[in-house]
Amino acid sequence: MARALAIAAVLAAHSGLFFARFWRDMNGFSFWSGVFGVELFFVLSGLLIGKILFRDVLPHCSFRKMGIFFLRRWMRTLPAYYAVLALLVIYAFAAQAPLPHIWRYAAFLQNCPPEYAAFFPVSWSLSVEQWAYIAIPPLLLTAAHLPFSASREWRMLWGIVAAVAFCAMMRLYAAADAPALWDEDFRKQVPFRLDAVLFGVGAAWLRQYRPGIHARLGHVFVFAASVSLLWIFARHYSGAVFQPEGNVFLKSFGFSVIDMSLALGLCFLDCSAELRHALDPAALPGKLALLGSRYAYSVYLVHWTPFIFFSQQAEKSSLPGVMAFYIGALAVTFITAYMLYRMIEEPCMRIRPKFSSTDI
Numbered sequence: 001m002a003r004a005l006a007i008a009a010v011l012a013a014h015s016g017l018f019f020a021r022f023w024r025d026m027n028g029f030s031f032w033s034g035v036f037g038v039e040l041f042f043v044l045s046g047l048l049i050g051k052i053l054f055r056d057v058l059p060h061c062s063f064r065k066m067g068i069f070f071l072r073r074w075m076r077t078l079p080a081y082y083a084v085l086a087l088l089v090i091y092a093f094a095a096q097a098p099l100p101h102i103w104r105y106a107a108f109l110q111n112c113p114p115e116y117a118a119f120f121p122v123s124w125s126l127s128v129e130q131w132a133y134i135a136i137p138p139l140l141l142t143a144a145h146l147p148f149s150a151s152r153e154w155r156m157l158w159g160i161v162a163a164v165a166f167c168a169m170m171r172l173y174a175a176a177d178a179p180a181l182w183d184e185d186f187r188k189q190v191p192f193r194l195d196a197v198l199f200g201v202g203a204a205w206l207r208q209y210r211p212g213i214h215a216r217l218g219h220v221f222v223f224a225a226s227v228s229l230l231w232i233f234a235r236h237y238s239g240a241v242f243q244p245e246g247n248v249f250l251k252s253f254g255f256s257v258i259d260m261s262l263a264l265g266l267c268f269l270d271c272s273a274e275l276r277h278a279l280d281p282a283a284l285p286g287k288l289a290l291l292g293s294r295y296a297y298s299v300y301l302v303h304w305t306p307f308i309f310f311s312q313q314a315e316k317s318s319l320p321g322v323m324a325f326y327i328g329a330l331a332v333t334f335i336t337a338y339m340l341y342r343m344i345e346e347p348c349m350r351i352r353p354k355f356s357s358t359d360i
Helices: 002-014 026-057 063-094 102-106 114-119 123-144 152-177 182-187 190-209 211-217 220-237 248-252 254-271 273-278 284-302 304-313 319-354
Strands: none
Touching (some): 002 026, 002 284, 026 063, 026 123, 026 190, 026 220, 063 102, 063 123, 063 284, 123 190, 152 190, 182 190, 182 248, 220 254, 248 254, 284 304, 284 319, 304 319
């Protein structure tokens, strides 16, 4: 369900390429829809890897378990990513377009500096996630073995809290030091954003070690409060995000507010019996949520190029014509994503169980 919501938010954001000239407030809606969609992907990734680490890897603390974790995670994410990157390189050669330093994309260093990510724009968030996958397991393992009197699980929690605080302090120092843009210079920089994934890991810690608290946070009022906080945040800071001299709080702790709100919302999605009943896989809403979750990663990888191409063709069209081009972009996106999933993602996921009995 959460994956489906995240990709729907991203697609809604990039719909602004088509409809911004018809709706005065479309740019603001598109921007925040994209921000919240990508941040939800970050927090959700943290929740998923946190569940695996706390349940299957950290209790055993072996290099073999850690190696299997990395292998299975990368088999889930890397083949489809490199397949799309290869297709973009072939397309650039065919169009005789300039190529960037592809090695940066291969090593997930395209965000340094951010203009390098222009060749494959949506890949900036994948860079954040991949480096989080590398950094978080050693962080938790180190925290678990610190010589404190607290129990093992509490030491891991304090490691998460310390890392989140450290990322926020780095952003605060950078924001106070010189004028910088909220989006390019903070939101898309890996060292500043690892805490987005850690908020999801924190939610996984609650689920594993304090299920009672986790269940109480899954109340509908907590979900409503988290959504309201995100709405208020977007309304209050809509202008400041585009100003180099913008609000220091927005550039430092603002990310923490967004990710904490989304982590609370995920607790509701994870715990709500009413929601699980409404999303029964046998019913239509459940089937749509399942499809959205299954193809979300492939859709995210491939949607930008057709959206850009069709929106350029629609620049001089009236609203009915723009609608037709938009439907065309969605059709190409979904067909390409389906092929990517069937040809790359699904075969790789069928191989993963050979490395472990745990479904990562």
